[in-house]
Amino acid sequence: MRNIPISALIGLFFTGLYFLGAIFAQLIAPYGVAEVVGDVWEPSSAKFWLGTDNIGRDLLSRMIFGGQTTIFIAASATLLSFTTGSILGFTAAVTGGWVDQALSRFIDLIISLPTLIFALVVLSVMPVTVFVLIVLMGLLDSTRVFRLARAVAVDINVMDYVEAARLRGEKTAWIIFREILPNALSPLVAEMGLRFIFMVLFVSTLSFLGLGIQPPAADWGGIVKENKDGIVYGIPAALVPAIAIATLAISVNLVADWILNRTTSLKGGRGG
Amino acid sequence: MADILLDVTGLKIEATAYPPGEPPQDITIVEDVSFQVEKGKVLGLIGESGAGKSTIGLSAMAYGRGGVRITGGVININGRDIRVEGTGGLRKLRGAEVTYVAQSAAAAFNPAKRLMEQIVEATLAHGRHSRKEAESRAVELFGKLGLPEPETFGSRFPHQVSGGQLQRAMTALALCPEPDLVVFDEPTTALDVTTQIDVLAAIKEAIRDTGVAALYITHDLAVVAQVSDHIMVLRHGKMVEYGDTDQIINRPAMDYTQALVSVRSTDHEEKTPSPQPILTVEGVTARYKNAPADVLRNVNVEIHPGQTLAVVGESGSGKSTLARVITGLLPPSAGKTVFDGRTLPPSLPERTKEELRELQMIYQMADVAMNPRQTIRTIIGRPLEFYFGLRGAEKTRRIQELLDEIELGDGYIDRYPAELSGGQKQRVCIARALAAKPKLIICDEVTSALDPLVADGILKLLLDLQKREDVAYLFITHDLATVKAIADSIAVMFQGEVVRYGPKSQVLSPPFDDYTDLLLSSVPEMRLGWLEDVIENRKMESAGN
């Protein structure tokens, strides 16, 4: 724990910063989310640090509130995807037999469709609300978590120490929570970081396509959509979210990399 | 003095280690090692894992695996210092003057190319012969090495031939360019014991016929004694003893060498069976799901309280499956197991806690037999808590007792398995089994993954514990030397059947059935000329038949 590499520290710092910003958005943001305070596309100034957007709202405030929405949706969807995916994955691995077969084949089917296309098909008939977005993204992504959790658990399940626990007469709950879970946790936590990034990109993409967060609420993908017409006039407002998304994603990636490296080198870790 | 082919002085080899969370460190793997190999002679390099023997072997080709670097000393081959050769010079050396036989031929052959193509490749690349000459030389070598259908053998792919054949093909690959020196890196270690002897004999004959010099690397002193003229004993990257084979085997000077020579000489007085066996296996037949054939056929054996039954056989003989049937992991399709007078339910979930407690198991790989996320306290403490409901101070006291029994000090109780050495790990597994106060412990190849001296220590500990705790062992192994050391009775298994069974003295005395004879005669003995004797005897047998 003492020797956290510098890259992981940077990652932790920025990840923390973004999450704090998201939690305290209402306190930090200088203006309201839908408040028109200036002219269209004003350049950055002491009053508006990042300038104003396509209808004269403060871009910095929109970015802060947008971050709140984006991070909230991405985090909730990640949580949902993880709980569903890992519970089903572990169950499939430990139970085996037809339960495993049925679950795995169903997941194969879902994965045979590109995620974005699947989401678009569903969104063509569902109302676009925050709740629907979280559930849809979470469930679609839980297929990837399922595959990882199952693979990791299957690997651990054949270890002699799990067999030793079975021979001792331990119950399934002990085997899952005391023998398998502690050894599966680190790769899953590292994967959680990657899934979170994917969720941020996913919800931004949907909003950009006009199928995510609906105005006047703000999110990073939506801000790009609102300001994209400025691009051809040389107004870079639409590029601001790019910096936000990229720094958040890279920071989380650095943290995830560190966790994964720590796992493999940890005493007796699962070693690759 | 005869012609010196390879002359190594003051060899020093270093590597870079990357400990997690710390800056990289240079560590010394081999230090101050000097030796010579004369033309046509064989030098055996012997040592435990980590002794640096493979690294020294590869240095004869100026090759370092991974981050390994040769940092000091002189390596002369045919009078040239190969350390100062450039890339081009080394390329001319490798595969021409010096060639290499790897431990795992299965991995060392390219899966996508036919054997012949790979065997003649170096000969052609160095322009030593024309393709036609090289191929006819390869066919000749195939014949010499006892490979089937030498004329067409080369047209097969690596996955189409057996492990023993592949190892001989690798030898052909090394001999084809007519090198001056061949480095054999544990060429028989991965093979079954009855296969090992044939490959060993083939290698020895090929070395003699071609007059090539060799470095023969192995951890098995008995094996190296059969093929080499001189032996160098290594430990922790340093030379322990260096002399001719006769001196090393018969008059070792250093303590460590003496220990290596006397390893496996542990013997054990056979006990007389009691009237009531603790475990009876009756007519057990078993088969894995979806498997085409039975893995076990009508197996009948008994184990007596406080005694050891050794089940011996090669890979695929069904000996580990027998353990799975007894523990209830694989319910048999016919037959039953009777434990202490009661018939055990065939499958694990039906057994009572008491039945599970009385029958414990120790595994081959101690590494994966313990949860890496649990401390020694949890690993040994859990059975105490689970079977006897021990808690707190009483549990700790009992764990300490068990640690004392396995000769592991106080300091270990809160460590993780990864902080222990291989032998210590296996001791903790023994303590975990003992914690349940079982009547029978199944030991599945428990010494196979350990270095010989460490394995000896484990065997002695098991024998001690048996005396003190009066526990019975079902000892599964492929190694007959271990069997002699520990068994009271023996069951020899071959292709799923018990082919010979009885008290040790009876099983190990003639007349033998064919398989037991083959198995017994294949175990390398620590004496010169053993290999020739065995081969001779076999020839006589086949002549007599």
Added chain:
Amino acid sequence: MHPILKLVAQRVALSLLLLSAASALIFIGTNILPGDVAQSILGQSATPEALANLRRVLGLNEPAITRYFDWLFGALQGDLGTAQTNGRDIAESLSKRLTNTLFLAFWAAIVSVPLAILLGLLAVRYKDRWPDKLISGATLASISIPEFLIGYVLMFYLGVQLRWFPSVAAIRDGMSLGDKLEVIALPVMVLTLVVLAHMMRMTRAAILNVMQSAYIETAELKGLSGLQIIWRHAFPNAIAPIVNVVMLNLAYLVVGVVVVEVVFIYPGMGQYLVDHVSKRDIPVVQACGLIFAAVYIGLNLIADLVSILANPRLRHPK
């Protein structure tokens, strides 16, 4: 039958099964959810009579299973139905757009595949030195930014500020190939950047995996030159994993196309799909979903088949 034929036949059959299951999934997804097509066409204020009438016309009173098979068999014969929003034949509108999309994807593949393999080789050649680190750093950056943002960044700097390329990909019939290529330069660049990172990373891993095999050491100890080792020993074993990587990334590229088309207002399938999702034009969504699924499953099938065909154990059974 030769075991390899059997395996190939099995994989093809499995893909067909998967495709039909996917078609069912798309159909169910657009049918069991709240609201029906008639309601969405006529809006909330529609009279019950008008609704009933339209349902009859659209065949919505038939059981779902009948409608599914009607739709599927229609699709198999090239009849994808008509769009609700403008009443046009979907197959006709789609074919033009599908051509455009494939044109874009084709050129993106032509640029990205050789580039990715080349960079992957470079990364292996200079493993753990600066070119490798630079490449993996760039990879991290490019997977951290969504496709549409890469699109706008390039459009802003290369299209608007430097005026090197047109910022809108207005492709038309009758343009010469050169003109067309100029128009799609920016989208091709974006798509290349998007798949390049993954493809390179996976190529690097695939080659490293082969280079670390024991048989490469054997080849080195035979005294072969670097080129001989790569050509005779690494290449025959690396080809299957690399083709696999390429196919999987082309499948990914097909999805990336959707977003990039919207960014550059390119008249392809992706833009058509997104447009009609917003308009809730279900027959169009179903048709597009089916085609994307078919392409995706098809590319995955090719990847599997290449692995099977390249495996010496399967080609030369015992």
